[in-house]
Amino acid sequence: MAATEREVLLGLQRALSEEQFQTFKYLLEEQLPLSRLQAASRPELCSMLLQHFPGRALHVAAAVLRRLPRHDLILQYHLPGADGAAADPGEVARVGSREAVGPRDVVGGPPDAGGRAQDTTTDPSGCGAGRLLSERDLLRVAQLLGHEWQEVGVLCLGLQRCRLEQIRENNPHRAALCSFEMLREWRRREGAAATAHRLRDCLRPAQLDPEVFALLQQL
Template sequence: MASTRVLLKVLDELSAKDLKRFIVLLEDGAEWEAIPRGRLEGKTCEEMALLLQNHYAQQALDVTRKILLVVPRLDLVNKMFAGGEEDGTRGSSRERKRERPQGQDCAGTVCDQLESSMPTPKKSREIAKILTDKQLMDLASQMGHNWKQIGIQFLKLKSYEIERCERESCHVMQIFNMLKFWRDREKKEATAKQLHSILASRGCPISSECIDWLNEENE
């Protein structure tokens, strides 16, 4: 199957460290059905590609893409899931639509997600609004000791992501890495307006003075 070939290409591109993270995330199962560690240990890339295909069926590519965003391997996401040649599909998007059964709603399928990821002039303008590293660092320098609560309760990060941030010895860099995790997950939605709406939520332990400038970035 074409999707199995794509999965194998993805796994072959991962370093030993990234592959280990990939396996750990497969066990997490926060947004997908977890695969028990016993089924993953000692598997070759070929065996793991078949396991992913058999376990997730049509969702295998989508689950793989989501995990790569967390690893993170954004370069690999762009390489494998941004166009038809790498993902094993053939023909134009119009030809692929004609191949679908009439009346079948394909919204939310891997096929539609791959097509929606193709760059357009409109999407290029949206990307320009994504928060930059400098903006995230500015915010990190103003955020206090409650950053872990903000990360888990309001930015919806996982505990293991917070633990990775804590490996940094510098307090500001810990918060900066947390904000980067959020930005990498949200992709084009990681705008100043979106982050302000989250941090301005009731109960969020951060003063309005620290985040008011985010509104100015939207003007």
């Protein structure tokens, strides 16, 4: 018996790690009521998708999964585009048209043989001070950086202005999402050194909201 649309959506959400689930919700912020979205559980998010995207919920879910990226789930659940057909460009645009990211940009690291994200957010020594920043950490920091994110990227993080311009063009009028993509770019460059302590040191010369440094102190 074929699974219903609701069952497929719930299976998808349960297959995501907690951080991937939070990123999934983040990518839907411009399409769903933010007050309900932020506190939504996995079953509640499924209901919201069915309610707001009648007949298109699986297309929307597939577009978001491509951004994570969790292509293994698209194939496993036979979502739109799983057979190699082109994804609905309208759905892809609505969840954010950004540069594709590699497997190492998945929350928690590259997937294992079963498609599950491996936990690479802590260093092998288990020392809290050396914990790598996760996607959820980056999201929290990005939401505090404000509209001066490009100056921060060039002057504090040492990123190329042309790359930041590309991020801005891909995410017009979405400062928090631009900041998030900028921090991901920095994390890719830093690799194993992308810790809260390292980011705090990089941002120290900038005149930022004190909450940014307070948050990084806690991470």
